[in-house]
Amino acid sequence: MEDCVFCKIVKKEIPSNIIFENEDVIVFKTIAPVAEHHYLVCPKKHIASFMELDSEILSITKTAQEVIKKFEIVDGYKLIFNGGKYQEVMHVHWHLLAGKLEDEDDILKKT
Numbered sequence: 472m473e474d475c476v477f478c479k480i481v482k483k484e485i486p487s488n489i490i491f492e493n494e495d496v497i498v499f500k501t502i503a504p505v506a507e508h509h510y511l512v513c514p515k516k517h518i519a520s521f522m523e524l525d526s527e528i529l530s531i532t533k534t535a536q537e538v539i540k541k542f543e544i545v546d547g548y549k550l551i552f553n554g555g556k557y558q559e560v561m562h563v564h565w566h567l568l569a570g571k572l573e574d575e576d577d578i579l580k581k582t
Contacts, residue, residue, distance in 0.1 A: 477562035481515045491541065495527070496534040498567075507570025508544055518563045521554045535567060544569035 480487045481497055490510060491498040501509045512535050514527050524531075539545055548569040553559070 475517055475560070475562050477511075477513050477560055477564065478517050481513075491534065491538050493530075493534060495530040498534065498538050501566070504573070506568040506572045508542065508548075508568065510538065510567040511564045512538065512550075512567055513562060513564035519561045520558060520563055521552050524563060531563075531565065535565060538567065539569075542569075 476485070479485045480489075480499060488500040489497060490500060495516070496512060496514055498510050498512045501511050512531060514531055516527065518524060518527060535550060539548055548567060551566040551568065552563075553566070
């Protein structure tokens, strides 16, 4: 998609802090972290939302597992999908959070 910021990151048209990449998925640090480790895990193929995912979910899942192991955050993490009115960028992605949360009272800490 032409105006998609994540597609531009995939194509390396805009700068990003990529921490992991394979043939199908890219993982990069968010520009607005809410945790000590806050990464976005997204497919390189433009898929607008969770509801449009098909077999791509396996590659995204496997990549998230690799990142969790590589960065040794297996003792505590959250994977979050936002959808509908909660999805800010219309390119499917997971938020991978680990470590200290910025806001200890955040609902994510309690769920």
